[in-house]
Amino acid sequence: MYNEAVKIILRRFRDRSLESGLLIIALALGIGVFTAGLSLIMNTAAYSNEIMKSPVYKEIVVSTRGEADEMETPVSEKPARETAILTQADLDAAELAPNVAWAYVQNHNRLHLISPGLTDEAPPGMMMPTEDNTEEEQITNFRGFQQISDEDLAAAQRDSNIILSELDEISGYSVTPQFFNSWEIDSANGSLFSEADLTGTDNIIILGSDLAELLAGDKMPEADLLGKKLLSREGYQTIIGILDPVSDIFDKSFFSPYKDLTGGMSGFKNMFMNTQLRFAVDDSEQLYETASLLSSWFTNRFGENQIVISNPRAEAEQLIARNTGIGVLILFLSAAGFFIALVNVSNILMSRVLRMKKNVGILMALGSSKRGIMKLFLTEALMLAISGSIAGAVFAIPLSSYMREAAGITSGSWIYIAIGAVFAGVLTGLFGLIPSRQFMKIDPAQAMRSA
Amino acid sequence: MIKLEQIKKQYDLGGTKVTALKDVSIEINRGDYAAIMGPSGSGKSTLMHILGILDTATGGRYFLEDYDITALPDMEQARIRNKHFGFIFQSFNLFPELSAVENVMLPMSYAGVPYKARKEKAVQLLHEVGLEHRMTHLPTMLSGGEQQRVAIARSLSNDPDLILADEPTGNLPSDKGEEIMKILESLNRRGVTVVMVTHNPEQGRRAGYIIELRDGALIKGSPDPEVSRV
Ligand SMILES: Nc1ncnc2c1ncn2[C@@H]1O[C@H](COP(=O)(O)OP(=O)(O)O)[C@@H](O)[C@H]1O
Numbered sequence: 001m002y003n004e005a006v007k008i009i010l011r012r013f014r015d016r017s018l019e020s021g022l023l024i025i026a027l028a029l030g031i032g033v034f035t036a037g038l039s040l041i042m043n044t045a046a047y048s049n050e051i052m053k054s055p056v057y058k059e060i061v062v063s064t065r066g067e068a069d070e071m072e073t074p075v076s077e078k079p080a081r082e083t084a085i086l087t088q089a090d091l092d093a094a095e096l097a098p099n100v101a102w103a104y105v106q107n108h109n110r111l112h113l114i115s116p117g118l119t120d121e122a123p124p125g126m127m128m129p130t131e132d133n134t135e136e137e138q139i140t141n142f143r144g145f146q147q148i149s150d151e152d153l154a155a156a157q158r159d160s161n162i163i164l165s166e167l168d169e170i171s172g173y174s175v176t177p178q179f180f181n182s183w184e185i186d187s188a189n190g191s192l193f194s195e196a197d198l199t200g201t202d203n204i205i206i207l208g209s210d211l212a213e214l215l216a217g218d219k220m221p222e223a224d225l226l227g228k229k230l231l232s233r234e235g236y237q238t239i240i241g242i243l244d245p246v247s248d249i250f251d252k253s254f255f256s257p258y259k260d261l262t263g264g265m266s267g268f269k270n271m272f273m274n275t276q277l278r279f280a281v282d283d284s285e286q287l288y289e290t291a292s293l294l295s296s297w298f299t300n301r302f303g304e305n306q307i308v309i310s311n312p313r314a315e316a317e318q319l320i321a322r323n324t325g326i327g328v329l330i331l332f333l334s335a336a337g338f339f340i341a342l343v344n345v346s347n348i349l350m351s352r353v354l355r356m357k358k359n360v361g362i363l364m365a366l367g368s369s370k371r372g373i374m375k376l377f378l379t380e381a382l383m384l385a386i387s388g389s390i391a392g393a394v395f396a397i398p399l400s401s402y403m404r405e406a407a408g409i410t411s412g413s414w415i416y417i418a419i420g421a422v423f424a425g426v427l428t429g430l431f432g433l434i435p436s437r438q439f440m441k442i443d444p445a446q447a448m449r450s451a
Numbered sequence: 452m453i454k455l456e457q458i459k460k461q462y463d464l465g466g467t468k469v470t471a472l473k474d475v476s477i478e479i480n481r482g483d484y485a486a487i488m489g490p491s492g493s494g495k496s497t498l499m500h501i502l503g504i505l506d507t508a509t510g511g512r513y514f515l516e517d518y519d520i521t522a523l524p525d526m527e528q529a530r531i532r533n534k535h536f537g538f539i540f541q542s543f544n545l546f547p548e549l550s551a552v553e554n555v556m557l558p559m560s561y562a563g564v565p566y567k568a569r570k571e572k573a574v575q576l577l578h579e580v581g582l583e584h585r586m587t588h589l590p591t592m593l594s595g596g597e598q599q600r601v602a603i604a605r606s607l608s609n610d611p612d613l614i615l616a617d618e619p620t621g622n623l624p625s626d627k628g629e630e631i632m633k634i635l636e637s638l639n640r641r642g643v644t645v646v647m648v649t650h651n652p653e654q655g656r657r658a659g660y661i662i663e664l665r666d667g668a669l670i671k672g673s674p675d676p677e678v679s680r681v
Pocket residue numbers: 446462464469470471489490491492493494495496497498
């Protein structure tokens with residue numbers, strides 16, 4: 001309803017651009033901060049709920065002390081390398097903990113692929129560990145890289161059953177079969193491996209869906225990868241399966257059967273690449289009890305302080321509790337800021353009532369009802385609320401994404417910003433109503449007499 | 452057309468009561484040109500406000516065309532003011548944010564007249580008061596006399612039955628005041644009822660009907676026998 005009376009309000013608003021501008025800025029800041037705070041806490045809750053559904057948070061992770069400490073402890077304080085070495089056999093601990101549904105090994109692994117042009121460089125198998133090499137290089141060098149001669153490579157290039165990839169390196173996991181059960185992963189093509197494959201001498205691998213797509217390229221359908229051999233410095237890897245899509249990380253990975261290392265190399269290797277055992281339960285409630293059962297089993301076997309039993313869920317819950325606490329505090333502070341902005345808006349609108357008093361009298365003389373006056377000033381409050389909400393939302397978007405980043409939330413929804421801005425806008429409208437109620441009390445005859 | 456019976460108006464100022472009107476009974480007929488006169492503070496404006504239903508009396512009764520409208524709901528009051536009354540004030544009371552033509556259009560928007568129609572009517576009315584060259588001017592760009600002529604055009608926008616003018620020439624030099632008086636008189640000749648507050652005895656004499664107040668009481672309230680009615 002755009003008429004001359006509304007024009008008066010709009011033009012007054014424009015003519016007092018400083019006052020109006022400050023009003024909108026105050027509102028936008030209040031609404032923006034409040035909306036960002038609300039969005040943070042909603043996103044924290046949603047994100048926590050979401051990640052807690054991951055199988056990772058239904059697991060107890062068992063590793064050796066050295067590996068668990070590696071990240072946090074300064075080098076000088078690191079204890080002497082432990083003697084405890086975890087092997088697949090230690091998965092037997094599950095027999096003592098009745099709630100364990102799946103027990104498996106999941107170790108990081110890498111394959112160094114050989115691409116057609118590689119023989120120009122020094123044969124990789126010749127590299128020996130030196131003091132300059134990083135730990136990782138030392139590890140890979142000790143993993144039994146195979147030398148590949150030019151003839152071998154030429155032969156491989158001719159063999160349609162062998163895949164030479166342009167990729168330098170692919171990462172993945174050595175796992176025992178229950179890994180697939182625990183994550184409920186199925187193969188889209190080919191098969192998964194079984195217990196029997198753990199002791200076999202053939203190198204077999206299963207590809208995540210993205211990795212399969214990458215290796216197949218445009219050259220062949222993904223299913224044709226099955227049975228082919230991937231040439232790597234670690235030897236030929238026979239592809240036996242391709243997985244359904246699961247999660248970003250797994251989709252880009254390969255999976256090979258975990259094999260306990262035997263012989264002289266194992267001790268050295270295990271210093272750096274120790275085996276991690278994972279014990280999954282069906283119900284996260286059972287994690288604490290399972291952790292303590294496993295703890296006593298491992299203490300029994302290896303002695304005190306050799307093995308670290310960690311409960312990722314407990315750690316995540318602690319982090320979430322902290323984030324939620326901070327989120328509540330931020331929400332409270334931002335709500336306080338917003339409230340102060342609202343009170344100011346209310347005050348400024350109230351002082352407008354006084355300044356508009358005479359005009360109200362004239363408008364009524366010309367035929368406006370009290371309801372008409374009320375509507376008119378509600379229009380003004382609404383205008384403020386809407387422009388404040390929009391400006392506030394614009395302001396909240398970068399603020400909210402910054403806060404989310406700071407809180408470590410990788411996913412999040414903008415819907416909370418929209419909800420927050422609408423809610424804040426409605427509140428602003430309500431506060432705008434307080435002064436417009438004052439208009440109802442104006443007696444036109446009195447108003448006409450006022451200057 | 453209008454009949455006031457024993458109208459009282461008292462202001463309660465925290466214990467002490469100020470009486471603005473004492474049992475005022477008057478009658479205004481269609482086509483009348485009435486002048487309300489009296490010294491300052493005698494209750495002239497109060498009477499105008501009650502006539503215009505901007506204010507309600509604390510006693511007495513108000514009949515409009517034989518309907519008792521002493522106590523009407525707000526919406527009805529607004530409708531009567533809008534459609535049947537036109538107000539003109541001493542200090543013009545134009546909206547400084549609106550151009551001359553927009554000021555004239557405003558009351559028509561309350562009557563639900565569509566934009567184009569009210570613009571046409573406003574232009575025509577401004578022509579009639581001789582302001583065709585001032586349509587888009589803001590009030591601050593107009594002289595007092597011009598502003599009052601815009602206000603008259605505004606009061607006429609919904610073809611009122613009654614014009615209520617509270618000292619319409621009070622803020623104007625006498626020549627400009629005379630122009631306003633001429634316009635009001637010609638309106639009256641065309642059949643519009645005019646009630647005007649004035650201090651000017653000459654203006655009072657030209658009105659056919661004098662309502663004289665002193666201290667809120669009516670001392671003369673019938674057509675003046677000494678002055679022939681226009
Ligand atoms: N809101 C009010 N409160 C108290 N007294 C008032 C109020 N409005 C008017 N009056 C008093 O009522 C009397 C009549 O005022 P008014 O009608 O304005 O007189 P006039 O227009 O004749 O000068 C005056 O004595 C004035 O002081």
